[in-house]
Amino acid sequence: MPIRILFVDDETNVLDGLRRMLRSMRNEWETAFAPGGAEALALLETQAFDVIVSDMRMPRMDGAQLLNEVRERWPHMVRIILSGHSDYEMILKSIGPSHQYLTKPCEPTLLRRTIDRAVALSRLLSDVRARPIVSMMDNIPSMPTLYADLVAELQRSDSSLQRVGEIIAQDVGMTAQVLRLVNSAYFGLRQPINNPSAAVTYLGISTVTALVMTLHLFQQVPPTIRGWLEIDRNWAHGMRTAVMARAVAECETKDRRFLDDAFTAGLIHDAGRLTLGTNLSETYRKCLEGARRSGVPIAVAERRYLGVTHGEVGAYLIGLWGLPNSIVEALAHHPDPSACVHPEFSTLTAVHVACTFENARHAGTSVEENGSQGWPWLDMAYIQRLGLTGRLPVWRESCEAIMEAAGEEGSSESGTPSPGGRLETAGADDHAAASAARHDGLQRELNRPLSDRTGPSRRAA
Numbered sequence: 428m429p430i431r432i433l434f435v436d437d438e439t440n441v442l443d444g445l446r447r448m449l450r451s452m453r454n455e456w457e458t459a460f461a462p463g464g465a466e467a468l469a470l471l472e473t474q475a476f477d478v479i480v481s482d483m484r485m486p487r488m489d490g491a492q493l494l495n496e497v498r499e500r501w502p503h504m505v506r507i508i509l510s511g512h513s514d515y516e517m518i519l520k521s522i523g524p525s526h527q528y529l530t531k532p533c534e535p536t537l538l539r540r541t542i543d544r545a546v547a548l549s550r551l552l553s554d555v556r557a558r559p560i561v562s563m564m565d566n567i568p569s570m571p572t573l574y575a576d577l578v579a580e581l582q583r584s585d586s587s588l589q590r591v592g593e594i595i596a597q598d599v600g601m602t603a604q605v606l607r608l609v610n611s612a613y614f615g616l617r618q619p620i621n622n623p624s625a626a627v628t629y630l631g632i633s634t635v636t637a638l639v640m641t642l643h644l645f646q647q648v649p650p651t652i653r654g655w656l657e658i659d660r661n662w663a664h665g666m667r668t669a670v671m672a673r674a675v676a677e678c679e680t681k682d683r684r685f686l687d688d689a690f691t692a693g694l695i696h697d698a699g700r701l702t703l704g705t706n707l708s709e710t711y712r713k714c715l716e717g718a719r720r721s722g723v724p725i726a727v728a729e730r731r732y733l734g735v736t737h738g739e740v741g742a743y744l745i746g747l748w749g750l751p752n753s754i755v756e757a758l759a760h761h762p763d764p765s766a767c768v769h770p771e772f773s774t775l776t777a778v779h780v781a782c783t784f785e786n787a788r789h790a791g792t793s794v795e796e797n798g799s800q801g802w803p804w805l806d807m808a809y810i811q812r813l814g815l816t817g818r819l820p821v822w823r824e825s826c827e828a829i830m831e832a833a834g835e836e837g838s839s840e841s842g843t844p845s846p847g848g849r850l851e852t853a854g855a856d857d858h859a860a861a862s863a864a865r866h867d868g869l870q871r872e873l874n875r876p877l878s879d880r881t882g883p884s885r886r887a888a
């Protein structure tokens with residue numbers, strides 16, 4: 428079935444130009460054109476569309492207002508801003524209601540790639556029943572403690588960019604949002620930025636302040652789900668997976684971009700859990716309880732209950748936001764990497780290994796060399812297919828070394844280990860844990876230059 432796209436612009440010559448430009452796509456796309464927000468809404472009431480591409484500055488109803496209404500009434504649609512105005516306030520205003528921001532004049536290939544990618548992402552959601560539900564979810568909430576720390580830092584008269592970057596680089600939702608903004612077409616970067624601290628440095632304090640204080644872009648995890656979603660444990664798992672995924676990647680490459688990809692993908696790999704927990708809380712709570720009771724992996728229970736895994740939900744969302752493909756792929760397939768056709772060591776490999784290693788370590792399971800025995804949840808068929816079984820002991824040693832350097836002692840049976848090796852008993856104040864983590868070993872490891880780190884030698888070229 429062709430993709431149905433609605434273009435909205437108050438300038439008729441822009442619409443005429445789009446019509447001409449898109450003529451070659453007429454077999455794949457069905458297009459309609461509206462000269463303003465009201466006309467677009469009238470069309471949407473009578474016809475179904477998959478994608479809306481709107482101008483930003485229009486009389487009566489601007490692009491942000493229009494897309495906000497579309498988000499409310501037709502949440503399944505992909506929402507793109509195509510604007511010729513390089514007005515910074517306008518782009519900040521559009522970041523909430525739109526999935527992507529493109530600038531005029533837009534190359535036909537870029538427009539086509541953006542729309543094709545968005546449509547391909549919806550195919551990630553293999554169970555069609557899940558599509559309308561997941562497409563309504565458009566946020567990844569933040570840790571309330573880190574949010575409070577960030578607000579406090581931004582309100583200081585001498586707020587530090589480095590400190591703001593450090594806080595954001597510990598949080599899944601904030602990391603995804605700053606990467607989304609910095610990689611939007613507005614900035615026209617030749618190479619995407621994949622490191623949250625670098626993104627904050629690029630954006631500057633005033634933009635981050637606007638995102639937080641004026642636009643309220645960083646939503647917090649609601650208090651009602653914090654307990655059963657085990658927010659503290661999830662946060663610690665994401666931080667450790669990030670550091671270990673980078674350590675695993677460092678055994679294979681010195682490429683800085685690859686290492687940053689591994690870190691960021693490790694940090695946000697479970698973003699879908701936060702999104703599902705916030706948007707489908709009752710169903711998701713039952714799903715996690717079912718997984719615990721029956722002992723099946725969470726991803727299996729998710730597919731059974733919801734028709735979609737947390738990996739797919741996270742990948743779908745950050746993919747729509749335009750984050751790099753390597754990170755999207757790592758999120759989508761980390762619970763089941765065999766499903767990914769990529770034949771080499773990739774960001775996905777590093778994240779899968781780090782995530783399973785962290786889970787095994789947390790569960791107190793001893794890790795055997797060269798096998799999944801004692802390293803539960805590791806996809807051995809995948810590691811064998813890549814021809815990397817022999818690298819497992821090296822990766823494990825590297826993960827152990829980095830956790831040791833961070834002062835982490837390993838598993839806990841009686842509580843949730845927080846970074847720094849402290850044990851938090853269930854129900855402990857997560858603010859205390861997060862604040863303490865600021866100075867902990869993991870944070871030190873994050874900031875230490877790569878050349879200072881010790882660990883197993885890299886693979887021979």
Ligand SMILES: [Fe+2]
Binds near residue numbers: 664696697782783
């Ligand atoms: Fe994980």
